[in-house]
Amino acid sequence: MKTLSFFRLVLAVGLCLAVGAVGSLVTAPKIPTWYAALAKPAWTPPDALFPIVWTTLYVLMAVALWRLWQLHGPSPRRRAAIGLWFLQLALNALWSPVFFGLEAVGAALLVILALWLAIAATIVACVRIDRMAAWLLAPYLLWVSYATALNAAILALN
Numbered sequence: 001m002k003t004l005s006f007f008r009l010v011l012a013v014g015l016c017l018a019v020g021a022v023g024s025l026v027t028a029p030k031i032p033t034w035y036a037a038l039a040k041p042a043w044t045p046p047d048a049l050f051p052i053v054w055t056t057l058y059v060l061m062a063v064a065l066w067r068l069w070q071l072h073g074p075s076p077r078r079r080a081a082i083g084l085w086f087l088q089l090a091l092n093a094l095w096s097p098v099f100f101g102l103e104a105v106g107a108a109l110l111v112i113l114a115l116w117l118a119i120a121a122t123i124v125a126c127v128r129i130d131r132m133a134a135w136l137l138a139p140y141l142l143w144v145s146y147a148t149a150l151n152a153a154i155l156a157l158n
Contacts (some may be wrong), residue, residue: 013063016065017058020054023095038154061140081130088122116144122137
């Protein structure tokens, strides 16, 4: 059972970090060019902060998934929480290609608003079965709230 638990944790962390890595492939080339040329609000964090924050958040997200998967038996509530978790991850994976790849700031704002709603719904679903999983997602919701405001400000300034 410990081997299965470890495998599930590695799989969850690997999945989240893979989403981050794919996003960075789209993002990194645009940072010194297109993104640097955008007008941004004064409260924009330094570029170097983003990978640190996102790596931390991806690990927290992975542990939340692992807790749902490993510590709770199959049930409709668990299935709903995990389904919402995957929905938010898909929306997370979509944002970078839209914002950076397509340079579509307005469309990215719609994606990140949907992401925010999906994270909030995931937290609500997690609270019902695993409060720790919900708390692990709270920093993610806070950061995406900030990122949503940043996306909106960039749209307004450009």
